[in-house]
Amino acid sequence: MTAAPDHRPVGPREQRLLAGWLKTGTRASYAEHRARYGPVPAVPDRRAAARLINAVDRAGLRGRGGGGFPTARKLAAVAAGRRPRIVVGNGCEGEPASDKDRVLLTLAPHLVIDGLLLAAAAVGAREAILCVRSYDDHGLKDALAERAEHDTRAVRVVGVPHRYVASEASALARFLTDRDPRPTATPRRPTQRGVRGRPTLVDNVETLAHLALIARYGAAWYRACGTDDSPGTTLVTVGGAVDLPGVYEIEHGIRLGGVLDVAGGPAVPVQAVLVGGLSGVWFPLPAAAGVPWTAAGLDRAGLAGGVAALTVLPGRACGIAEAMRALRHLAAETAGQCGPCMFGLPAIAADMAALAEGSLGRAGLARLRERLAVISGRGACAHPDGAVRHARSALHVFAADVTRHAAGAPCAWAALPTWLPGGL
Amino acid sequence: MTPLITPPVRLAVDPIACRAHGLCAEMLPDFVRLDEWGYPIVDARTLPPERRRAARAAAQACPALAFRLRRN
Numbered sequence: 304m305t306a307a308p309d310h311r312p313v314g315p316r317e318q319r320l321l322a323g324w325l326k327t328g329t330r331a332s333y334a335e336h337r338a339r340y341g342p343v344p345a346v347p348d349r350r351a352a353a354r355l356i357n358a359v360d361r362a363g364l365r366g367r368g369g370g371g372f373p374t375a376r377k378l379a380a381v382a383a384g385r386r387p388r389i390v391v392g393n394g395c396e397g398e399p400a401s402d403k404d405r406v407l408l409t410l411a412p413h414l415v416i417d418g419l420l421l422a423a424a425a426v427g428a429r430e431a432i433l434c435v436r437s438y439d440d441h442g443l444k445d446a447l448a449e450r451a452e453h454d455t456r457a458v459r460v461v462g463v464p465h466r467y468v469a470s471e472a473s474a475l476a477r478f479l480t481d482r483d484p485r486p487t488a489t490p491r492r493p494t495q496r497g498v499r500g501r502p503t504l505v506d507n508v509e510t511l512a513h514l515a516l517i518a519r520y521g522a523a524w525y526r527a528c529g530t531d532d533s534p535g536t537t538l539v540t541v542g543g544a545v546d547l548p549g550v551y552e553i554e555h556g557i558r559l560g561g562v563l564d565v566a567g568g569p570a571v572p573v574q575a576v577l578v579g580g581l582s583g584v585w586f587p588l589p590a591a592a593g594v595p596w597t598a599a600g601l602d603r604a605g606l607a608g609g610v611a612a613l614t615v616l617p618g619r620a621c622g623i624a625e626a627m628r629a630l631r632h633l634a635a636e637t638a639g640q641c642g643p644c645m646f647g648l649p650a651i652a653a654d655m656a657a658l659a660e661g662s663l664g665r666a667g668l669a670r671l672r673e674r675l676a677v678i679s680g681r682g683a684c685a686h687p688d689g690a691v692r693h694a695r696s697a698l699h700v701f702a703a704d705v706t707r708h709a710a711g712a713p714c715a716w717a718a719l720p721t722w723l724p725g726g727l
Numbered sequence: 728m729t730p731l732i733t734p735p736v737r738l739a740v741d742p743i744a745c746r747a748h749g750l751c752a753e754m755l756p757d758f759v760r761l762d763e764w765g766y767p768i769v770d771a772r773t774l775p776p777e778r779r780r781a782a783r784a785a786a787q788a789c790p791a792l793a794f795r796l797r798r799n
Contacts, residue, residue: 488743641742642766677762683742 319536320512321552324410330442333449336413343417343453344518346424355425356382359514361522363534368393368472368507369579369610371598374514377504380494381426384502388428391479391498392419394435394508395463395470399632399725400580400612403538404508406550408441411512416446416458418511421518423456426504430459433508434475437462467581467636468686472505474638485638486684509538529555533597541566543615543722544573553596560592563615572618575700579609581629581723582689585622585700588615605696609689616722623704624717626697627655632725633690644687647678651694658705661713668709672698734798735773738782744793751794754785767794 323331323339331339346352360375381388392415396404408415416433423431435441443460451457461479463469469484476497478484497503506514513535517525526534533555539562542548546567553562559576563569573588584606586594594604601607616622634648654671657663663671675695679688698705704714738758740751747765758770758778774782774796786794 488741642745642747642764643742643762646764646766647762674763677768681740681742681766681768 318552319516320407320411320414320509320538323414330410331413333413333446333453336411340414340417340516341519343420343515346421346518349427352382352425352427355421355518358517358522359425362517362525363522363532364510364513364517364525365533365598366507367509367513367537367611368470369398369608371608374506374510377494377506378422378425381428381502381504384495386427387430388426388502388504389430389432389498390419390423390426390428390504391475391506392422392431392433392508392511393470393472393475393505394433394441395465395475396436396610397465397467397470397636398580398582398610398612400540400542400577400583400614400723401610402540402542402724403550403611405439405441407509407512407538408435408443412441412443412446413450414512414515415508416443416450416454417515417518418506418508418513419458420455421514422504422506422511426502428504429456431456432459432461432479432498434461434463434470434479436465438465466638467633468638468684471684471686473684475505476503485640486686488640488683530595530597532599537596537611539596540612541615542613542724543576544570544617544620545615546570555597557596558592559594559596559613560589562596562613563592569615570617573615574618574620575616575622577614577616577625577629577693577723578606578612580612580614581633582686582693583609583612584692584696585616585626586696587700614723619716620719620722621659621704621714621717622697622701623655623708624659625721625723626694626701627652627659628721628723629693630655630690633686633693637686638684641682641687643678643681647674648687648690650674651678651690655694655697658708659713659717661708661711663709664711665709668705736779736782737771737773737797737799738769739795739797740767740769741791741793741795744791746791746793748790750788750790751785754788755781758782759785 356378364374365371394404394408419431471486472493474486476493479498493503529535536552540550551565575585575587576591630652634652637644675691679691752759752761759767
């Protein structure tokens, strides 16, 4: 293992993935990348591959795409599959509230490429694919050309249609097989039957970047910051009513309020924060500020799942109107394969719109609650479940607004521009 | 003679294949009801042995082959 660079962890602002950018202010060339991090470790045989998977296991690395699945377990599952095997880096980032993958690919592509190649070596895959949104490869082809002579495998960059569900793992595998970017209902996961029916590893690009550092510096280094159950650092997108919206690398374990402070803190008096993007969950502020940013802490607060994205809502805004916009987007983004999602999401979006303008009434509100109770779990993927989760949390957190709106009194703030990202 | 012990059988719908024909709800109303858009909401409890024949008939009747029995 190479020695860690000479900067030591310095509390919550430890910068591991974005260190190169912060040092030079510009994307590191391959030569600069190697000078900073050392060469990518060789994985010459199966024993070295097993050692790498073991290091990832001891490090406790979990996926950064929103699922939080233990990465070593996925690696082991694919490594045990029949050849040929395939590894896919997922940089599609379908969630509008998340910008971290784009930032990582733009500023530190070599870490991601290292991680993808190391994952390929760890599972014995000959084919390595990096998936990005079809209209923007973030200069990846240039980055790959810089290092082509050093790489053990050729990495293929594939553009994927920019749809919300296209970056779901089974949808990605299906798209790479026959250009159909829709999730599948097959019981087998991509680790067993993925691209062209082969054992396929699909990992978020940030997960791969962390893997590239664990391979160099080891599990103990990775665990040197963060908490026992959530070691290391993670990228978080902070948006909405904060002074400095953007992507930040934070140490696991700091409180949600600390994450907001890294982004300059609330710009105005605030009422709530949306955790996990459009498929995420609302939580009132200032109460949310005390939640520790760990898997366990978020889970205890009912905020688990979803990609690391925060959207802060000011007091002078209508949470119901924002929920309406989120649901409209999610409804427009269904793959159109499953009835409960295809019909249910537009219905609840329409209900939320009626509620926001004060025309839903108590009977309509009761019907909305009934709909929310039957839509989850009846689609091929988790898309409808995310929409229901968002809607339920909005009705709960903005309960006072719900009562007023259902009684026929809308609020002026519903007409203000949205605080949600992506021009919704 | 001791009764055979078989693994529990449950009902399942392939949500992509399903086209809301509604035969499953018609034939097995104690286990399947339809939502307002015509799609089946399936009771998750174990299917009792005396309902298996009717459930198998419903699975065979489904024009989309979306309604299934599963052992787990």
